Amino acid sequence: MSFFKVEKLGIRFGGVVAVDDVSFEVKRGEVYTIIGPNGAGKTTIFNLIGLIYPASAGRIVFEDKDLTGLAQHRVAELGIARTFQNIELFEHATVLQNLLIGRHRHRRTSLWEELLFTGSVRRAEIAQREAVEKVIDLLDLAHYRDSMVAGLPYGVRKVIELGRALASEPKLLLLDEPSSGLNPEETDEMAFWIEDIKKGLGITVLMVEHDMNLVSRVSDRVLALSEGRVIAEGTPAEVQSHPAVIEAYLGGAAVSAAA
Amino acid sequence: MRFLFKTDYDQDIRLFKHSGQVFWYSLLVAVLLAVPYLLDEYLMSQMHFVLIYSIVGLGLMLLVGFTGQISLGHAAFLAVGAYTEALMQARGIPFFISLPSAALFAAALGLIVGLPALRLKGIYLAIATLAFNVIVEEVITRWESLTGGNSGRHLKAIELFGIKLDTDASFYYLCLGLTIVSIVALMNLLRSPTGRAFVAIRDSEISASCMGVNLATYKTLSFAISAALTGIGGALYAHKVTFISPEQFTLLQSIELVTIVILGGVGSIHGAVLGAAFLIVLPQLIAVAKDYLPSNVAGSGLQAVVFGLVLISFIVFEPLGLYGRWLKVRTWFELFPFYRKGMFRRQKSYMKSERLR
Amino acid sequence: MLNQLLQLTVAGVAQGCVYALVALGFVLIYKATETVNFAQGDMMMLGAFFALTASVAMGWPYWATILFAIAVMAVVGMVLERVVLRPVLGQPAFTVVMITIGVGYVLRGVVTMVPGWGSDTFTLPTPFSEGVLKLGPIIFAVQQVAVIAMTSALCLVLYLFFRYSKLGVAMQATSQNQLAAAYMGIPVRRVNMLVWGLSASVATFAGILLAPVTFVHSNMGFIGLKAFPAAVVGGFGSVPGAIVGGLIIGLVEALAGFYLPEGFKDVAAYVVVLIVLLIKPSGIFGETARKKV
Numbered sequence: 001m002s003f004f005k006v007e008k009l010g011i012r013f014g015g016v017v018a019v020d021d022v023s024f025e026v027k028r029g030e031v032y033t034i035i036g037p038n039g040a041g042k043t044t045i046f047n048l049i050g051l052i053y054p055a056s057a058g059r060i061v062f063e064d065k066d067l068t069g070l071a072q073h074r075v076a077e078l079g080i081a082r083t084f085q086n087i088e089l090f091e092h093a094t095v096l097q098n099l100l101i102g103r104h105r106h107r108r109t110s111l112w113e114e115l116l117f118t119g120s121v122r123r124a125e126i127a128q129r130e131a132v133e134k135v136i137d138l139l140d141l142a143h144y145r146d147s148m149v150a151g152l153p154y155g156v157r158k159v160i161e162l163g164r165a166l167a168s169e170p171k172l173l174l175l176d177e178p179s180s181g182l183n184p185e186e187t188d189e190m191a192f193w194i195e196d197i198k199k200g201l202g203i204t205v206l207m208v209e210h211d212m213n214l215v216s217r218v219s220d221r222v223l224a225l226s227e228g229r230v231i232a233e234g235t236p237a238e239v240q241s242h243p244a245v246i247e248a249y250l251g252g253a254a255v256s257a258a259a
Numbered sequence: 260m261r262f263l264f265k266t267d268y269d270q271d272i273r274l275f276k277h278s279g280q281v282f283w284y285s286l287l288v289a290v291l292l293a294v295p296y297l298l299d300e301y302l303m304s305q306m307h308f309v310l311i312y313s314i315v316g317l318g319l320m321l322l323v324g325f326t327g328q329i330s331l332g333h334a335a336f337l338a339v340g341a342y343t344e345a346l347m348q349a350r351g352i353p354f355f356i357s358l359p360s361a362a363l364f365a366a367a368l369g370l371i372v373g374l375p376a377l378r379l380k381g382i383y384l385a386i387a388t389l390a391f392n393v394i395v396e397e398v399i400t401r402w403e404s405l406t407g408g409n410s411g412r413h414l415k416a417i418e419l420f421g422i423k424l425d426t427d428a429s430f431y432y433l434c435l436g437l438t439i440v441s442i443v444a445l446m447n448l449l450r451s452p453t454g455r456a457f458v459a460i461r462d463s464e465i466s467a468s469c470m471g472v473n474l475a476t477y478k479t480l481s482f483a484i485s486a487a488l489t490g491i492g493g494a495l496y497a498h499k500v501t502f503i504s505p506e507q508f509t510l511l512q513s514i515e516l517v518t519i520v521i522l523g524g525v526g527s528i529h530g531a532v533l534g535a536a537f538l539i540v541l542p543q544l545i546a547v548a549k550d551y552l553p554s555n556v557a558g559s560g561l562q563a564v565v566f567g568l569v570l571i572s573f574i575v576f577e578p579l580g581l582y583g584r585w586l587k588v589r590t591w592f593e594l595f596p597f598y599r600k601g602m603f604r605r606q607k608s609y610m611k612s613e614r615l616r
Numbered sequence: 617m618l619n620q621l622l623q624l625t626v627a628g629v630a631q632g633c634v635y636a637l638v639a640l641g642f643v644l645i646y647k648a649t650e651t652v653n654f655a656q657g658d659m660m661m662l663g664a665f666f667a668l669t670a671s672v673a674m675g676w677p678y679w680a681t682i683l684f685a686i687a688v689m690a691v692v693g694m695v696l697e698r699v700v701l702r703p704v705l706g707q708p709a710f711t712v713v714m715i716t717i718g719v720g721y722v723l724r725g726v727v728t729m730v731p732g733w734g735s736d737t738f739t740l741p742t743p744f745s746e747g748v749l750k751l752g753p754i755i756f757a758v759q760q761v762a763v764i765a766m767t768s769a770l771c772l773v774l775y776l777f778f779r780y781s782k783l784g785v786a787m788q789a790t791s792q793n794q795l796a797a798a799y800m801g802i803p804v805r806r807v808n809m810l811v812w813g814l815s816a817s818v819a820t821f822a823g824i825l826l827a828p829v830t831f832v833h834s835n836m837g838f839i840g841l842k843a844f845p846a847a848v849v850g851g852f853g854s855v856p857g858a859i860v861g862g863l864i865i866g867l868v869e870a871l872a873g874f875y876l877p878e879g880f881k882d883v884a885a886y887v888v889v890l891i892v893l894l895i896k897p898s899g900i901f902g903e904t905a906r907k908k909v
Contacts, residue, residue, distance in 0.1 A: 050469055076471030088469075090462035092526065093455075096271075100452075101459045105471035107452035111480070114451035115444045121451055126268045128452075168470065329710055375894050381709050382652045382852070386844045387893050390886035397883045510841070514717055521714055559735060560728030560834070567721025574715050575703050 001064045003028040003204060004172055010057035011048055018044045020228040031198050031205040033215050036225035037249055042208040043085055046174050050082055051075050077105045081165035082174035087157050091150040095141060095160055098149060099132045102167030135163045155186050175207040179214050187214055194218045274446055291435060295428035303427040308539045310434035311495045316519040316531035317441050318488030324526040326481040327461025329385045332392030333516045336365045336486040338399060338508035340493025345412040345503060354419045358494050365490025366483040373482030377475050392513050400505040411504030414497050434495055441488055442528060457481055522573050524580025533581040622754050624870045630760035632866020633767035637822035638843035639858035641815035647791035647853050648811040652713050655720035656819055657840015662723055663689040663820025664832045665733055668740050678743050682824055686817040693816025697809045727834045735834055740827035763825045770821055771859060787811055845889035851902025860900060
């Protein structure tokens with residue numbers, strides 16, 4: 001069975017076709033990156049996969065299950081987690097609580113049990129916290145564990161975003177521009193974590209990224225988009241030297257200069 | 260100053276974080292238990308109201324402070340609780356059944372309100388709940404065969420398992436017990452996945468949904484639980500005032516309930532109780548002040564003006580509410596003399612438009 | 617039968633005009649600052665009181681009292697914005713709503729404290745309190761026709777103002793995109809203050825038109841609550857929507873009062889708004905917006 005594939009996906013907002021006939025497949029265990037100039041539709045594709053917008057055309061298939069028409073919260077339940085480009089954390093909760101919410105799909109207690117806070121709820125809570133501590137350890141967030149998210153620096157918040165997605169123990173992790181706003185050191189750390197996530201945790205990563213160094217370093221395969229359409233697919237080296245890709249980023253003159 | 264060294268998860272999960280908290284809250288409970296022996300009849304009556312409104316405040320705090328919804332119509336749930344209790348008592352149904360029924364009927368109504376609320380946010384939700392309140396009030400007025408319409412209904416003292424709770428003290432203990440149970444239940448909820456889901460919805464609905472939180476389920480649940488608590492408060496309220504009529508459950512009453520949440524401090528359980536206490540105490544203070552003011556100022560409008568000014572002042576100067584002020588004072592003492600003026604200053608946020616530009 | 621219907625229609629439209637004006641003032645504020653002003657009805661009430669004073673205590677003619685009240689309330693509106701609203705700009709919408717609710721309380725309370733006003737009910741003398749118009753077999757109250765005529769005139773004035781005057785265009789600009797307006801050199805904060813002033817004036821106009829029906833008293837602003845259903849039905853944030861919405865609510869109320877059992881008239885507006893919110897929350901002219909992630 002295929003792990004994750006997108007077939008002829010398309011969406012239009014009024015007269016604007018944001019994504020047009022995009023198809024690709026992600027194999028289990030790989031790091032697959034989508035690149036493209038601004039406005040190419042990369043984040044829109046993530047929003048389509050996450051069922052935030054309903055697609056106008058095409059379908060998304062995860063582990064042979066068609067996601068079309070499912071309720072939005074089911075995506076996480078199936079094992080797909082994501083981070084947001086513009087950080088959508090729970091600002092008035094602590095870092096720990098943010099990560100715990102990430103584990104929502106693993107809850108097994110009923111409302112009445114929770115109101116009475118029975119022994120089974122207590123045990124479930126301890127199990128949740130143990131799982132979250134592993135993520136805190138991996139991402140070095142111990143220092144911030146009990147801090148309110150509002151007021152934390154941008155770099156830390158990006159890490160918390162990642163942590164919250166990891167806390168849900170996903171099979172497929174969608175990272176939306178993980179390195180945007182990070183300085184070179186932080187980007188380096190992010191690269192380590194992505195490699196760790198792939199090799200140590202066995203999670204498949206689908207990423208949108210602009211930083212070409214990061215892309216070449218961690219990706220197994222790359223998809224290049226421009227204006228909502230696929231223009232190239234292959235290894236990082238192949239895609240980066242592809243003439244259509246160069247043209248999309250730098251314009252036609254650059255292609256002839258390169259040739 | 261106290262440093263908390265945590266060595267196991269239980270310390271995080273427990274209700275009381277350290278022995279100091281256990282001590283102070285135990286002392287508080289001891290004092291509260293002794294209250295009927297300490298206060299006179301008038302103050303006892305006020306305490307009844309404080310407890311009743313605390314329960315209602317907790318309900319509204321859950322919905323507004325913890326789940327981030329709005330309700331300008333909670334008096335409707337208060338009414339349902341009150342009338343259910345009145346009607347059931349009139350038919351001879353014992354209190355230990357009529358009270359949960361009041362909660363249940365109110366919760367059912369909360370579910371009904373919650374369903375359209377799923378698609379509505381902000382001002383739309385506020386207007387929907389407002390409209391709802393007006394309609395419920397009108398239905399109660401018109402359905403005279405059931406509710407007695409404008410003539411209202413009377414209630415007798417509560418009889419619980421054969422004991423008549425017709426003294427100030429006995430009613431007080433009932434209210435106190437229910438308040439404590441409500442607080443503990445709410446705190447339990449907040450340290451469990453459901454409570455966290457509520458907070459997630461408050462802070463970022465889209466994010467919560469992407470984490471697997473079923474917005475529909477949890478929003479309606481929040482409305483239902485909030486309504487249930489308010490219904491319980493309504494049943495107790497009915498017994499306290501012994502006579503209920505539709506005009507006690509108007510939009511103005513709903514707004515007063517919301518001010519409990521705001522004055523107390525949005526998003527804190529202490530806030531619900533503090534807000535309720537403040538709401539009861541304020542008219543008393545105004546009544547006292549009236550003796551010192553010229554006659555045209557000390558008329559019926561004084562209460563409205565003071566109420567409005569207090570509300571505005573709190574929002575402008577003390578957005579964290581009474582509980583926030585308490586925290587600041589306590590921190591000042593704890594950190595003395597190292598308290599920094601800007602410690603609790605909110606991050607200044609620029610107007611983030613909800614509209615897509 | 618038809619006569620009855622026509623008369624009801626006129627009555628409904630006349631009442632609807634008042635709702636439309638209150639809704640209009642309140643939509644203006646919402647468009648400019650995304651604030652929902654729950655005190656709009658109370659501003660209407662205060663405006664009516666100023667008109668009352670000018671008319672009764674100072675003995676001015678009707679048209680002069682209108683101008684006086686409008687001018688005074690414009691100042692009041694601007695002061696309110698500057699003193700109460702501006703400090704809390706940036707806070708979540710809910711808290712700002714609560715502030716306006718607080719302002720409403722203060723206005724109602726203060727009005728009862730003013731010597732000569734208090735909690736009594738007063739009549740505002742107008743040139744059209746008496747008299748009927750006969751159009752064939754149908755009888756209209758001059759009062760109602762006057763309300764409709766004056767509202768239409770005001771709408772025309774506002775339309776011309778927003779379309780052709782510098783300030784009007786500036787107000788439209790800041791309503792649509794504050795940042796861009798600021799870049800174009802528009803003093804956004806001052807314009808917002810003026811929007812409040814304008815909104816208060818419109819509310820005053822509504823109050824003066826309403827006074828013959830409800831009389832002038834400190835609680836007359838509660839009718840303003842019906843402006844919310846009007847604004848929602850028409851589409852929040854849409855100026856023509858506010859007017860259309862107001863007229864619809866007025867009509868529905870008039871018809872419900874006659875054809876439906878007692879009590880329905882009072883809740884008609886709220887039933888309508890619940891229905892609209894369930895089916896199409898954005899109303900007739902409103903736009904649906906999405907949060908961009």
